[in-house]
Amino acid sequence: MIGPKRTMHRRMWWGAAFTFPAILILAWMGREEGPGYSGETLPAAAAMKASPDETWMFLEGAMSGALFLTDGGPVLELQRIRPLKKPDVLVYLDHGEKSLLLGEVGTQPHRRFAVPGTVDLGGATVRLYSLAHYETLDTHTLNEETP
């Protein structure tokens, strides 16, 4: 008897007939929404901090960087000022012998990353790395005094 299974198969496709287009519509909405940074998963205290503790420029002024030391932990903010020639940029934090991937930046104009509390920020280096080009694009070493 394969009748019931055939029915299940058919039901699955009816389910798919609604699910698949819904996925497509959501993907389209994502494109419309465009790269944004609302609702980043950041420590709640990050929003309270108005001025950064340290700022710098990346890539000859194409991107700005800022470090906020908040009660909830450090937050790294990267803001694209001009379009990048190489937009596929990963952000690493090199500290000691270790290298931590924070996320991707470049296609979005503005991103914030929460830095895990385990990272020793004093003398750590923020590194922009182009995946497609296999090269480090720029680095910035944080203040030695940063806790």
Next chain:
Amino acid sequence: MSHGYQFVGWNRQKKLYDLTLLGAVLSYLLLFIVGSIVLHPDAVIDMIILRALGTCAFVLLHVILAIGPLARLDRRWLPLLYNRRHMGVTMFTLALLHGLLSLLTYHGFGDTHPLVSLFTSNTRYDSLSQFPFQPLGFFALILLFLMAATSHDFWLATLTPPIWKTLHMGVYVAYGLLLGHVGFGFLQTETHPALFGLLAAGCLTLLALHLAAAGKETKLDTQDGFQQDGEGYLKLCEVLEIPNNRGRMFFVGGDRIAVFRYDGRVSAISNACQHQNGPLGEGRVIDGLVTCPWHGFQYDPATGASPPPFTEKVPTFNLKVLNGSVWVHPNPNPPGTYVNPGLVEEPGHA
């Protein structure tokens, strides 16, 4: 025979099929890679290979999912169905290489284990444009792995066809995940509308094909109102409505029956092939044996049993031919039970 499964042995058609498949895949990869190098001289080769593998696997998955309904709608597609398994394993291999290469390039440089980094480097589950699309690809890959690993007929026999088939329906879940993987990943950075259009067209084509095939099946399964005689036999059709050496399918008593006309005789057996439940009624009678249209398993129409050394058996149905009409009893006989074929009273064609 002692073993519980039978190989669909190597033969010329199969080798030809595999060679064509391999040729198509390699040509695609080569064209993609050379084309990308010419069009984007700046791009690095790793990225191009990653994309070539990913898109090739995804295109192949569309082909795999389209073959089933296409074969139901038009018999000319049946040859493609014949060895779909190899297509599936090829697709998985391509997807695996794509996944491994992605893991290495995107997550291989940090101090976090790549598999941990895959799930922790992006947690924007609240965002559509930055949705963590890579875990979607990962879960799809796991599903595809389970199916590729159990694709051999040994697993079909070990797991039994119902469980095996259910497992392999996971391919639709995998497809849904990949729709998200590509839609929330690649298509958020590559914003050319044509690329989105391509994805939507692929998805909608698959849906349309499956719904059309399902519609055809539903029509068959809602046949009703067969005339019944005192002994419970149902009048299904006229003998001459069945082409010689072919079958017709009927939906009777909650399941499908295939009625065949061959050598001036008529027999009825269950429609579901023992191999992967292929529709026997869409097969032909070759050398006096009903031959499954999907992978060629054979059954004696009078007994429902495969010829030795094979041991597959399907249920048979009692049948009689009266005044040129086929009457079938809806209660199945145990698989392999001999039933006297009805004789076709056809002048000059006995």
